[in-house]
Amino acid sequence: EPEVTQTPSHQVTQMGQEVILRCVPISNHLYFYWYRQILGQKVEFLVSFYNNEISEKSEIFDDQFSVERPDGSNFTLKIRSTKLEDSAMYFCASSEGGSQETQYFGPGTRLLVL
C-alpha cells in the first residue's frame, strides 16, 4: 500500500540554524500539507500546497517557514532560523483531491531545537 514517507525521523539542531524536513507524498496525490504537534498539544495545520503554490497557510507559518516541491516526488518544509519554540513533531500529509479527500499522513519528523 502506498504511503507518505518523511526524513529524517529525528533532527536535533541549534537555535538559529536552518533545517529542511523532507516528505515524499503518495505518487498520484496532488494536494500536500504540513502539520505540527508541539509536545502535549494539538496537531496544528501549517500550510497546504497545490499546483506548485501555497493554497492556504496558518498564522504559525510566518516568513521563517517555506515549502517547496523541488522535483516530482519531494515536498519540503524549510525553517530558516529555528527557534526553541519550533521544537515539535512535524507531519506531512497528502491527498488525491481537495475538500472531501482523505489526507494520508507520514510518520513525522521530531525536531528538537536547542
Added chain:
Amino acid sequence: AQSVTQLDSQVPVFEEAPVELRCNYSSSVSVYLFWYVQYPNQGLQLLLKYLSGSTLVKGINGFEAEFNKSQTSFHLRKPSVHISDTAEYFCAVSVKFSGGYNKLIFGAGTRLAVHP
C-alpha cells in the same frame, strides 16, 4: 470558527470491554469529520470518516462512529477492545476553503490504554 473538543485526555479500559471516545465539534457550516489513530512512533492513520449520508460510519479494526448533528458530536465506539488498540486517537474536522482545498482541525487527542 471551527473547533474540536475531545472530552477525555485518557481512557483506561480492560481488554474485551466496550469503549467510547467522545468528540464534539463546533462549526457554522457543514463539516466533514474524521477519526485518526496514532500508534507509538507512527504517523496518523485514518480510522473512519463522515462526509454525508448514513450517520453511523464504520471504520477499520472494528471501530464505528455516529454523527449527531443536533449534539454536534462524533463519538467513536468499539464493542470489544484489544490490547493492540492501545494508541492515541484524534478527532478532526475538515474546513473547506473557497478553492476546494481543506485543512484539518484536530482535537487534543485521547490516549486509550487497554489493560489485560
